[in-house]
Amino acid sequence: MAMTSSIVQTPIARKISTNAVIRTVLAKGKISRADIAKLTGLSKQTISDVVRDLEDDGWLKPVGQTDGRPGRNAIIYEINASAGLAVSIDLGGTKIAAAICDLLGNVVVETEVPTDPRGGPHLVNQFSDLITQLALAAGTTADKLHLVVLGSPGVLDPATGHINVAPNIPGVDAMDLRQAFSDKMGIPVIIENDVNLAAQGERWRGHGVEVGNFAFVALGTGIGMGIIANGALLRGARGAAGEIAYLPLGGDAFDPGGFTLGTFESAVGSVAMLRRYAGFGGSSASTVADLFAAFNAGETSAIAAIEETARLVAIAIAAIGATLDPELVITGGSIGARPELVNAIRAFLPRCTPYPPRIEISRFGNRAALMGGMGIAVERMHDDLFGVKLRDA
Structure with a gap:
C-alpha cells in the first residue's frame, strides 16, 4: 500500500x-x-x-x-507596507512635526503645528488630537497604530519619566510624560532625546548608513549632540551623553548662569551669534537669517561673528574628536545646516586638531529627528511583528 x-x-x-x-x-x-x-x-x-x-x-x-x-x-x-503603521513626533519649543510611516518607512502623512505654549499635560492632549487627525488623513484610526516615537529636547529620566534640561518646554520636568501619553493613546510610547533621534535618522538613511562611529551636532537656538559609537546609540549613565551645551568652552565654566543653558550653548547658540554680531558693530540683522544674509553680502561685522562662532565650534569638535574619535561629524539644526558656517568650521579644524574628522551637513534639514523617529518605529515594528531586527534585514 x-x-x-x-x-x-x-x-x-x-x-x-x-x-x-x-x-x-x-x-x-x-x-x-x-x-x-x-x-x-x-x-x-x-x-x-x-x-x-x-x-x-x-x-x-x-x-x-x-x-x-x-x-x-x-x-x-x-x-504589505500598510499593514503596520506608527507615528514619529518631533517636539520643539515652538513647533511640533509629526508623521505616520508604514512598515517600510514610507511617509504616509505628515504635518507641522505650533507647540502649545502651556506645556505639560496640555502637550499630551495636543499629541492625542494631532495623532487622531493624522490617522484620519491616513485612512485609519489611532487605535490601529502600533506605537509612537516622540523626540524631545532634554534628557529623559528613565526612573520617573520626567524630561529634564528642557527649558523651552514648560512642565515636562514635573510629569511622567511617557506614561501619561501612553495611557491617553492606549499604545506604546518611546521617548528619546531629539538630537539622538537625529543621529538615528542619519544612521538609518543618511550620511551614517555605512559609518559605525559618528556624531550628529545640532546647532541652533539650542546645542546638542547624538553619538553613534560602534554602530549603536551612546546614551551614558543618565541618558545625558552628548549634552555638549555644557562643555566648558566659550565662557566661564564656573559662572552658575551656565548651569541653565550651558557654557558652550551660551557662546554659540543663535542668541549668542546675534549678540556677537552687535558687539562687532553690526546693526542690520535682527535674526540669524538676517545675519547670514549680511555675511553673504560681505558685511564685516557679520563675517566676524560667524567666523568667531565657527572657531568655537571647531574647538568643540576637536574635543569631541579627542574623546570619541568619530569618523564623521554631521551638523544640523537651523544654524548647523548653513554651509557658510560649516565651511568656516572646516577651515578652522586643521588648525586646532591633527586629526580633523570629516564634516557633512545633514541630508534631512529640520526633519532629521522626525526621520530618526520613523527609523526607530520601523525597527520596533519589524521586531515586534516578525522578530526581525532592522539592521539584520
Missing part, C-alpha cells in the same frame, strides 16, 4: 521559517517563492505554506508575476 508523508513544522520551527521569509522579503523587496526558497534553503512546500499564511494575515501581498524566465510565470510578493 502506498504511503504518503508530510513534515509538520513545530511552532518554533514555523516561527523560524516565517522569520527567514520575512527577513528575505525585507532585504530583497519584490521576490518569488522560488527565489525565497533558494535564498533561505527552506523547502518549496515550507515556503508555500509560510507565504500563504503571511498573505492570509495581510503581511505579504502579490504584486505581479515573473517574466522572461523558462517555464511558467511565478507570482511575485512584497511586504
Whole structure:
C-alpha cells in the first residue's frame, strides 16, 4: 500500500521559517517563492505554506508575476507596507512635526503645528488630537497604530519619566510624560532625546548608513549632540551623553548662569551669534537669517561673528574628536545646516586638531529627528511583528 508523508513544522520551527521569509522579503523587496526558497534553503512546500499564511494575515501581498524566465510565470510578493503603521513626533519649543510611516518607512502623512505654549499635560492632549487627525488623513484610526516615537529636547529620566534640561518646554520636568501619553493613546510610547533621534535618522538613511562611529551636532537656538559609537546609540549613565551645551568652552565654566543653558550653548547658540554680531558693530540683522544674509553680502561685522562662532565650534569638535574619535561629524539644526558656517568650521579644524574628522551637513534639514523617529518605529515594528531586527534585514 502506498504511503504518503508530510513534515509538520513545530511552532518554533514555523516561527523560524516565517522569520527567514520575512527577513528575505525585507532585504530583497519584490521576490518569488522560488527565489525565497533558494535564498533561505527552506523547502518549496515550507515556503508555500509560510507565504500563504503571511498573505492570509495581510503581511505579504502579490504584486505581479515573473517574466522572461523558462517555464511558467511565478507570482511575485512584497511586504504589505500598510499593514503596520506608527507615528514619529518631533517636539520643539515652538513647533511640533509629526508623521505616520508604514512598515517600510514610507511617509504616509505628515504635518507641522505650533507647540502649545502651556506645556505639560496640555502637550499630551495636543499629541492625542494631532495623532487622531493624522490617522484620519491616513485612512485609519489611532487605535490601529502600533506605537509612537516622540523626540524631545532634554534628557529623559528613565526612573520617573520626567524630561529634564528642557527649558523651552514648560512642565515636562514635573510629569511622567511617557506614561501619561501612553495611557491617553492606549499604545506604546518611546521617548528619546531629539538630537539622538537625529543621529538615528542619519544612521538609518543618511550620511551614517555605512559609518559605525559618528556624531550628529545640532546647532541652533539650542546645542546638542547624538553619538553613534560602534554602530549603536551612546546614551551614558543618565541618558545625558552628548549634552555638549555644557562643555566648558566659550565662557566661564564656573559662572552658575551656565548651569541653565550651558557654557558652550551660551557662546554659540543663535542668541549668542546675534549678540556677537552687535558687539562687532553690526546693526542690520535682527535674526540669524538676517545675519547670514549680511555675511553673504560681505558685511564685516557679520563675517566676524560667524567666523568667531565657527572657531568655537571647531574647538568643540576637536574635543569631541579627542574623546570619541568619530569618523564623521554631521551638523544640523537651523544654524548647523548653513554651509557658510560649516565651511568656516572646516577651515578652522586643521588648525586646532591633527586629526580633523570629516564634516557633512545633514541630508534631512529640520526633519532629521522626525526621520530618526520613523527609523526607530520601523525597527520596533519589524521586531515586534516578525522578530526581525532592522539592521539584520
